Amino acid sequence: MSREKSVHRRTVLRAAAGTGVLLTLSPGLLLTGCDGGVKAVESETLGLDSDEYDVELNLHAMPDSVPILPGAPSEVWRYRAELLKGPENTVTENPDSYLGPTIRLRRGQTVKIHIHNKLPEDTTVHWHGLHVPSDVDGQPRLPIRPGETMTVGFEVLDRAGLFWYHSHAHGKQGGRVGFQSYAGLAGLLIVEDEEEAGLKLPSGDNELLLVLQDRTLAGNNELVYMGGGMGAMMDRMHGFLGDRVLANGAPPTTRKVATRPYRIRVLNGSNARIYKLAWSDGRPVTVIGADGGLLQEPEDRPYAVLAPAQRLDIWVDLSEFQPGDTL
Numbered sequence: 007m008s009r010e011k012s013v014h015r016r017t018v019l020r021a022a023a024g025t026g027v028l029l030t031l032s033p034g035l036l037l038t039g040c041d042g043g044v045k046a047v048e049s050e051t052l053g054l055d056s057d058e059y060d061v062e063l064n065l066h067a068m069p070d071s072v073p074i075l076p077g078a079p080s081e082v083w084r085y086r087a088e089l090l091k092g093p094e095n096t097v098t099e100n101p102d103s104y105l106g107p108t109i110r111l112r113r114g115q116t117v118k119i120h121i122h123n124k125l126p127e128d129t130t131v132h133w134h135g136l137h138v139p140s141d142v143d144g145q146p147r148l149p150i151r152p153g154e155t156m157t158v159g160f161e162v163l164d165r166a167g168l169f170w171y172h173s174h175a176h177g178k179q180g181g182r183v184g185f186q187s188y189a190g191l192a193g194l195l196i197v198e199d200e201e202e203a204g205l206k207l208p209s210g211d212n213e214l215l216l217v218l219q220d221r222t223l224a225g226n227n228e229l230v231y232m233g234g235g236m237g238a239m240m241d242r243m244h245g246f247l248g249d250r251v252l253a254n255g256a257p258p259t260t261r262k263v264a265t266r267p268y269r270i271r272v273l274n275g276s277n278a279r280i281y282k283l284a285w286s287d288g289r290p291v292t293v294i295g296a297d298g299g300l301l302q303e304p305e306d307r308p309y310a311v312l313a314p315a316q317r318l319d320i321w322v323d324l325s326e327f328q329p330g331d332t333l
Contacts, residue, residue: 060115061092068124082190103255106193113199123150132174146176166202167299169195208269220248245278284309295319
């Protein structure tokens with residue numbers, strides 16, 4: 007049996023077409039590009055004296071099982087984190103999802119992260135979109151072996167924006183980036199700064215985080231990543247597509263929201279699928295940010311296209327709606 011299948015063993019499901027997140031208006035609260043002038047530099051890793059760092063945390067890459075569909079939980083690989091030093095809001099776990107914790111940093115902070123590999127194979131952690139030295143950016147040439155820990159340190163140089171982190175391991179049998187990320191090794195990383203804070207954009211309960219991913223589940227809710235034979239060859243050539251779309255690691259669901267403006271921050275965390283995003287009532291999609299942070303001014307589009315690994319910040323004002331309306 008291939009390693010891909012042996013990792014995820016768990017009622018064959020029919021393909022599900024389309025996805026969305028319904029916003030249902032409630033009188034109450036939420037229940038539930040440019041590069042900014044930063045240049046990539048090859049600087050030495052910061053010293054690893056913990057007193058020099060504003061933020062320090064443990065990040066564990068580990069096997070786990072989580073409920074994705076009704077029935078048996080699905081076996082996944084995921085990140086868990088422990089905050090050792092820094093603001094309390096630095097780490098927000100997603101306990102009911104395979105997604106890694108959301109890490110929230112500020113521009114100018116120095117960060118030290120101890121990465122613990124509890125997986126049965128090599129792994130790395132790539133800080134997607136951040137400008138960090140190459141020796142801390144999860145390059146395949148610096149794998150973390152099973153049972154080992156690697157400590158990395160860097161300064162947050164980037165302007166405010168939505169980023170993410172994921173495995174970038176290659177392994178002895180070739181690329182493992184797709185498989186390990188598909189298995190669950192991915193999470194959001196948010197950078198904040200004073201410039202963005204001064205704009206008073208929706209935050210807290212008025213900031214909705216949305217990770218879109220497609221997955222195939224079969225058997226007893228087991229995750230399936232590429233089959234064998236010609237099908238696997240075609241998947242490697244054209245990109246693997248799952249037969250259902252998940253939002254934040256679960257089937258699309260309804261969120262209760264209030265009649266006020268919201269900031270929706272979206273990541274396409276799929277291996278190959280491209281999404282076209284639009285509102286059900288035909289209103290423009292107001293994009294205020296992309297991969298490099300906030301745009302110079304909002305842009306209204308009939309729809310927004312999101313390729314794998316891309317991020318968007320979308321503004322929507324629900325003030326004109328009535329409680330009970332859906333969008």
